[in-house]
Amino acid sequence: MKFAIKVLPKPEVLDTQGRTVAETFTRHGFDVKSCQVGRYIVLDVEGQNPEEARANATAMIKKGLYNPLIENFEMEEIK
Amino acid sequence: MSRVGVLRFPGTNCDRDIWKSLELKGKNPQWIWFEETFSPQEFEAFVVPGGFSYGDYLRSGALAALSPAMESLKEADKLGKPIFGICNGFQILCEAGLLPGALMRNEGGRFIDQWVDLKLENLCPAWSPLEKGQVHSMPMAHADGRFFISEAGLEELKKNNQIWLTYENNPNGSVANIAGVMNKKGNVVGMMPHPDRALFDWMGSRDGLRFFDYKAVQA
Numbered sequence: 442m443k444f445a446i447k448v449l450p451k452p453e454v455l456d457t458q459g460r461t462v463a464e465t466f467t468r469h470g471f472d473v474k475s476c477q478v479g480r481y482i483v484l485d486v487e488g489q490n491p492e493e494a495r496a497n498a499t500a501m502i503k504k505g506l507y508n509p510l511i512e513n514f515e516m517e518e519i520k
Numbered sequence: 521m522s523r524v525g526v527l528r529f530p531g532t533n534c535d536r537d538i539w540k541s542l543e544l545k546g547k548n549p550q551w552i553w554f555e556e557t558f559s560p561q562e563f564e565a566f567v568v569p570g571g572f573s574y575g576d577y578l579r580s581g582a583l584a585a586l587s588p589a590m591e592s593l594k595e596a597d598k599l600g601k602p603i604f605g606i607c608n609g610f611q612i613l614c615e616a617g618l619l620p621g622a623l624m625r626n627e628g629g630r631f632i633d634q635w636v637d638l639k640l641e642n643l644c645p646a647w648s649p650l651e652k653g654q655v656h657s658m659p660m661a662h663a664d665g666r667f668f669i670s671e672a673g674l675e676e677l678k679k680n681n682q683i684w685l686t687y688e689n690n691p692n693g694s695v696a697n698i699a700g701v702m703n704k705k706g707n708v709v710g711m712m713p714h715p716d717r718a719l720f721d722w723m724g725s726r727d728g729l730r731f732f733d734y735k736a737v738q739a
Contacts, residue, residue, distance in 0.1 A: 455693070
């Protein structure tokens, strides 16, 4: 089963990459209020059933794919 | 015996500097390869050197933190063994959960390589017989060195005297000027600047040499 995981810096954490992207596009005349840059991870995970596959993917996220101190994540099943 | 384990990961590049630093203090450094577990009882202390483990993939230190040698290092922590992480080593110890906080991209977005003055805020029981309030001069060289911790986490650090070192002129935007922290027990410490690059007068300062001493525990 495939899962897509979005990892973004927490809103209260200074995201230097997002800030730089926003500043650069602002210089090019775009009206950018803010920008966050994160990661998009696609996992293909084995499991006896969908629940187990989902549990495996979640376990990987919690083991280190994201850092709970500075990042949030969202996961969805994809084809 | 004074055997000190020096951990090496793919991309570690300050390992020989650490080896030399420990030798200058009369210690007996030993390499520990990241793919191997080890028995913590065979060493008095451990140093995790700087570098760019795994090319900083995912997050600085994140993949190194998941290696077999780190499992053994966690056992060493349980025995109260002194553990010291420098630069990327500090990032690895934070990612492994052995130290609080996270190291993020410098506030200015750039790699900064310059001399910094560090003030010792609190004595660490395990590492280095330094004096409170003492200032140490040494180079820093990193892009991901902005120490971050939540407000509640910072309060906790203050309450438990876990702030080890602070920058005199915070070059990277670290929370509360923090350059180095220790764990609650006081046996694990980490810092972003490089004491291993300030060992002799010809290097510009020998302040760093003071950092390579520790109090061995029986275990």
